[in-house]
Amino acid sequence: MPDTSSALDTIIQSSTVDLFHSCGIALAPLPRKRDAEQIPRYELTGTISFSGRGFTGTLTLSVPQAAFSLIRQDPHRPFRDWDWVRELTNQLLGRIKNRLTQFQVSFNAGLPSVMSSEVFDRQRNRAEPVAVYRFRTLRGEIIVTLNGTIDPAVFVYSGTGNLATEGDIILF
């Protein structure tokens, strides 16, 4: 049976890399840290809560302003950076949720939002993140943090995932 902590690390890292790849941004995962001391301050941080048995907390996604220029987008209809980060945070948690199905972990996701660097700092001072994941891009580092309660006992590997994955269209 896979180790819970390393399985969760792999799921979060691969979900983040795949998600940014779908936007045309290449990411390289950096060694993971369990403390928040070295997290750079960014203006754009998306946050989303999740709640389930043994898996409750928040996920944050911080993106440097410079990385925004790397997104593949229609020049005639440019995205608003804050809305893009908010939506990516939502999609990141969705990917993680779908991949955790194989461990029989289920939870409900909240609505994503964007917080200022001041709010992010306050939140970080209240509680240390469970884990901090860093990724290098051509324009700075992307940071993902996981905060809350993760009980390894709820991870039961079943080997069966969802029938559908990202990008699929199921017609009824």
Add this chain to the structure above:
Amino acid sequence: MKKILIVDDSETIRQQLAAALERAGFDVVEAIDGIEGLEQAQEHQFDLAILDVNMPRLNGLEMLERLKLDPKFTKLPVLMLTTEAQQSMIERAKKAGARGWMIKPVKMDLLVGTVSKLVG
């Protein structure tokens, strides 16, 4: 020109979908949540609706269920667009009368092809 309703609280997603569908010759109307989506549905004559699931005020599944209670919308094809792949949610959408379930991020050519097929 076939008219499509896009309901998503993310402006980024609405823009992506609208750009792809307009390029393919569809007329697009956008709404930011389920409440506004229901209002738009009453105001226009749509050929298809695309609904996000996770939205404030009224989510996409609730909007679908309310929409399908009105006999006027029984035949309106509805596609759900979401990050969720949970079987119970897919079943709920199917039971409520949705025609399909799409998991973000969806490839635009695939989306346009599906929409074209459903609106005939």
